[in-house]
């Protein structure tokens with residue numbers, strides 16, 4: 043059967059094992075070819091081809107519900123559920139999402155993008171099925187890194203204690219998060235993996251050794267398996283544990299899934315897979331470079347990423363202050379590998395554990411350790427309570443780097459960095475900042491560590507920033523906690539923060555506005571002196587923010603105006619109460635009516 047002929051999952055049901063294996067090969071080549079063109083999660087998807095084929099072969103989606111943790115590893119599921127034709131649009135504007143998507147298919151029954159939700163979703167789906175008297179199994183696929191997440195453990199705790207509810211958990215163990223998995227659970231899983239080595243070992247010697255030695259070896263194997271299973275955390279929690287099995291052995295996967303269908307209690311099927319399977323460089327990648335790959339760019343890349351800039355600054359800061367960095371599983375994305383190597387004793391990857399990371403940072407700060415906590419904007423949402431209660435309530439001096447703030451582009455709705463300003467604004471004591479350029483990033487970071495005593499946020503976007511790292515230009519200058527004027531003019535007073543200011547500069551030039559352009563680099567607290575000065579010009583005020591408008595800077599300015607009885611005409615552009623889908627950054631600005639043309643149009647009406 044040709045890949046192109048598969049329109050629905052049942053189309054693969056009549057295939058024999060040989061044909062299924064051939065199909066797996068075809069899917070793998072297709073994935074490599076497509077992802078290297080469109081960008082996307084290469085390694086994780088190459089690791090799940092046989093698993094997802096076996097799942098669709100054995101179960102009947104959508105009656106049987108599949109839940110994929112994060113949802114980044116399910117491209118084969120998309121292919122088998124009739125979306126092959128759209129793969130050239132993967133992650134592109136208005137194209138196929140890189141994650142599960144309710145709008146795309148009835149077979150996508152759980153969306154998340156954030157790690158660790160699959161087991162809670164499994165329980166919720168099981169209860170819903172029970173309450174609605176619906177038939178069908180519920181199967182959750184979760185990686186060895188995501189299962190260490192606090193949320194996953196909260197659900198594991200419940201499901202295992204519920205003898206009436208049967209859920210199937212497939213633990214996809216590739217020993218990797220984005221980088222190497224960390225922590226004692228990963229070590230415990232290594233113990234289970236050793237059983238697989240015993241099994242393989244038997245296969246190799248089966249043809250060579252006499253039968254009585256093989257029988258003896260079998261007993262040893264059973265003994266080891268029994269010993270290890272006695273110590274098996276999943277069995278202890280009330281699950282039937284099956285495995286570990288080779289997650290690329292399609293026939294074995296089918297066999298075990300069929301067996302599991304007959305079991306009456308909740309099961310953990312532990313499969314061992316290889317991230318990047320079939321792509322030599324991705325297979326050998328132990329740092330995570332191939333976890334997600336970008337679309338090849340045809341332009342010349344100017345500057346470096348904001349993440350790298352912050353990481354270089356953190357290295358430079360060590361000359362002034364010995365800081366500790368807590369990294370929740372994003373070493374590659376946050377570009378901290380060099381820091382981790384140079385300052386191994388001042389760096390800890392805590393795994394996918396944003397909540398833990400924030401509370402741990404609070405405790406370090408409580409004991410006087412200068413601590414840096416880099417979080418992607420979207421994942422910082424996980425740690426709302428810990429940042430509010432453990433860091434801000436007690437006014438602990440933690441410097442929080444908010445990476446990927448603003449529109450993130452291809453990752454889409456689950457990854458947008460649009461809510462952090464609103465989220466942090468409600469937190470007492472916290473200072474929120476965003477640099478306009480590389481120089482200001484250095485100065486703000488330095489200020490955050492050396493001059494601040496409060497919780498301090500420095501946010502930065504996903505794109506690149508002009509900076510020549512070969513020149514090692516990082517120096518720190520004292521900065522006042524005030525706004526600055528990039529340009530003073532008698533016209534409209536335009537306020538923004540971060541690289542969005544460049545858009546306002548362009549608009550001012552194009553429209554010949556003779557505007558003032560104000561860099562609100564301290565988003566909280568606001569610069570009241572500067573605001574009085576601006577209001578007293580009697581001019582119109584325009585505020586532009588690449589983020590949610592609820593609880594952001596604009597409403598603070600309105601509050602200030604109401605308090606001081608200023609009546610300047612004021613208008614704003616930001617993202618109003620909506621979910622922003624995936625697509626190219628520039629396309630998204632256009633769709634949201636936040637791009638250059640939209641600002642010009644808006645101001646033509648306003649002025």
Ligand SMILES: Cc1ncc(C[n+]2csc(CCOP(=O)(O)OP(=O)(O)O)c2C)c(N)n1
Nearest residue numbers: 086155156157185186187188218219220371
């Ligand atoms: C709350 C949260 N933090 C961080 C991430 C970023 N992230 C996406 S996939 C991933 C690694 C997942 O590893 P694992 O669960 O083992 O799955 P694999 O990719 O290895 O199949 C991470 C850290 C996320 N999606 N959600």
